[in-house]
Amino acid sequence: QVQLVESGGGMVQAGGSLTLSCAASGSILNINTMGWYRQTPDTQRELVAVVLSGGTTTYSDSVKGRFTISRDNAKKTVYLQMNSLKPEDTAVYYCNVDWVLVRDQNMGAKEVFDIWGQGTQVTVSS
Numbered sequence: 001q002v003q004l005v006e007s008g009g010g011m012v013q014a015g016g017s018l019t020l021s022c023a024a025s026g027s028i029l030n031i032n033t034m035g036w037y038r039q040t041p042d043t044q045r046e047l048v049a050v051v052l053s054g055g056t057t058t059y060s061d062s063v064k065g066r067f068t069i070s071r072d073n074a075k076k077t078v079y080l081q082m083n084s085l086k087p088e089d090t091a092v093y094y095c096n097v098d099w100v101l102v103r104d105q106n107m108g109a110k111e112v113f114d115i116w117g118q119g120t121q122v123t124v125s126s
Helices: none
Strands: 003-007 010-013 018-025 027-029 033-038 046-051 058-059 067-072 077-080 090-104 109-116 120-125
Touching: 003 090, 003 109, 018 027, 018 033, 018 090, 018 120, 033 067, 033 077, 046 067, 046 077, 058 067
Parallel strands: 010 120
Antiparallel strands: 003 018, 018 077, 027 090, 033 046, 033 090, 046 058, 067 077, 090 109, 090 120
16 A cells, blocks of 8 residues: 655745655555645646656746755655745645555555545645
8 A cells, every 4th residue: 555645734924935745655666756736625636746756847837936846766755845935825735646666465566556645735825
């Protein structure tokens, strides 16, 4: 079983910063793309940023230049450094992994797809 545990959300004033972390746990052999998405009660879940296993990053236009995604493969953790936060960044932020190779109970390996964390609330006040 693979789990993603997020931390680092909270409340901050506009212009402030927060760093989100998401750690993957389980008998993980390899992880492909790790990313962050966000959702509000009025919007569908949207991509914030993703980082491929080799380090290539992609950002939504709304966060480019303000947010930085990074990963530590040894720790199986992805980070989202959020600077110059705006009230419109207020949302529940979800960590996602698109593909994981895990060791199964027979000491073989199996693929697990599209895993989500439980979400962490980020609130930016004006």
